[in-house]
Amino acid sequence: MAEQAEEQAAERAPGRPVTSVDVARLAGVSRATVSHILNHQVQRFTPRTVERVLAAAAELGYVKSAAARALALGHSDIVILVVPDTTLSNLQDVIEAVSAQLQDLGFATVVHFAGPQGAASGTAGLTALVDMLRPAGVLDLGEAVPPEQAERLRASGAVVVAEYGVREAGPMSDGNVLIGRLQAEHLVAQGYRRLAYASLDDGRRDPWGRDRAAGVAALCAELGLDPPAHLEVPLDRAGAREAVRTLVGGDGPALGVACFSDDVAIAVLAGAREVGVEVPGQVGIIGFAGSPVGQLVAPRLTSLAADVDAGVAFISSRLASVYGLEVDGAQRPAAEVFEVVQGGTT
Amino acid sequence: MAEQAEEQAAERAPGRPVTSVDVARLAGVSRATVSHILNHQVQRFTPRTVERVLAAAAELGYVKSAAARALALGHSDIVILVVPDTTLSNLQDVIEAVSAQLQDLGFATVVHFAGPQGAASGTAGLTALVDMLRPAGVLDLGEAVPPEQAERLRASGAVVVAEYGVREAGPMSDGNVLIGRLQAEHLVAQGYRRLAYASLDDGRRDPWGRDRAAGVAALCAELGLDPPAHLEVPLDRAGAREAVRTLVGGDGPALGVACFSDDVAIAVLAGAREVGVEVPGQVGIIGFAGSPVGQLVAPRLTSLAADVDAGVAFISSRLASVYGLEVDGAQRPAAEVFEVVQGGTT
DNA sequence: TTGTAAGCGTTATCAG
């Protein structure tokens, strides 16, 4: 059906995009009728008219112009998903999951990559996008939108769902706290009584590290363990070596390290190898994401895998609630979303 | 200056955005004059008029409505970057590089992830997006847009820069051939007389593999070596083992493997370890991207690193030339963009 | 050198 429609559209008007007047002509009604039927209640029209309009629209492959719609209405059905300047291993999966969920809610998603925080140009791109699209919402995956800009966007009428920052606690924050806690729980279960959190040090921002570390710290506090150390691990041998060396000084109890990602875990593993401490004997390592490459190194990584779909469901559910839409996803990530992949590093 | 302007705007008209008619009124000219001065040559107006208009615009904090502009112009300042359904390790770097470059040219970038080739939804999504946004351009990172659809989009008036496919040779294709050749040159320089190309087998598409392999093959032909074998490597232990086993049968000359990515190289390395062949003695491995994780495994990966910024500069330069903009980037990737990172696998 | 007026495609109001 779709292919047929598109073919027809191509045959019909080479060069000019399909507009509502085309649909109106084909259906034998006025532009206003088309607009009404395509937006408001289909109820108030003759079934036959509705049928004709819908058929005509489908046949021509008609899509409302975002520009014109935004101009007339003041806002569009588009949601801008802002990706922070952060190293995210399974970024593609996350984006696809969010897009799919928003699509089910009737929103069209466009993804915008925020540049490095400093660059003035970075926020300019998003501003231009918001000005043009008047989006139904701006979803910030993690501190990509600075507070003052968020305010400016709200002033422009955009619904900014950016509660994921460290600044105000929200589901995103909760989710990351949970991740840290689950990693810590595994380490404790494996017998490690001294914990640490390892974040990534690669020049990019890390909006989630603090929450993850907080999750680890919370468990330590509950169990009466020492507060976890925090180390920043760069993805290179020398840096990893130094980072590990700072922690495995004396001959205290074995150290369990919860890592920001599998890449960081691999770095810690490399650092441990360089320093000459035994894994998992003296140091235990658990990564995050359960990425394939983690299973290819020796020894295989222990990692906390996440169900991406379920894990990001709450993001779209937030927007849905703003617009009063029904949604089946949970309001915040639960432990069932995660699962430990047992490797050889714990 | 900017803050001042915004404050004034806020004070002046709470609620309603500043339009060009406001500027015109304040400057004592017509809307047309404002538009002319703000867009075209400032030359053709009285310095005093120009001054007044500019001052008025600044004072009110006026910003052109992108929606209205798009509507009048027929297209927006938005560029859609289409990412193929491919596993790209440094995808984020590539996207950010392209975004930054386009931003400098005055475009706002949105990223569209093309679904699996078969899925009708994937191409339909892009079509809908193009119809909605009327983008200034559609940039295809690699065979994400099938030829028929590209034609259809062009018919809709979109500027499609999608010459990167294998179908028609272009800068992108050249670049990938070059990558394969440079990898092969390194392997040959290290003494390997039997080459192979290893692509990634993960269910996603691989738009660049053919060109990379062609680059390897070309060098082999020039040097009178046997044509390179081609193996598909999945990112898991068992699969990697099998892939390696098929190639290192007898006791022929040492085999040099040029890999699609560092992840694939790590998989080949793992496979070799499992099969029990020596690296770099019996098998030499060179990855691609020079990713950090490649330097953290043991032995360290030899890899062909790429300067992402320079490597993708030609993409934005293509669009710039279409719009007659000045750009300093080269028209196609050159060898200087790449550099071999010597590790322990060759 | 500057102004007038006709669109661009959609939505909302108000008649018929």
Added chain:
DNA sequence: CTGATAACGCTTACAA
């Protein structure tokens, strides 16, 4: 039930 008509804010011939 359906259809004119008027915005929305900007660009751009064309006229003065």
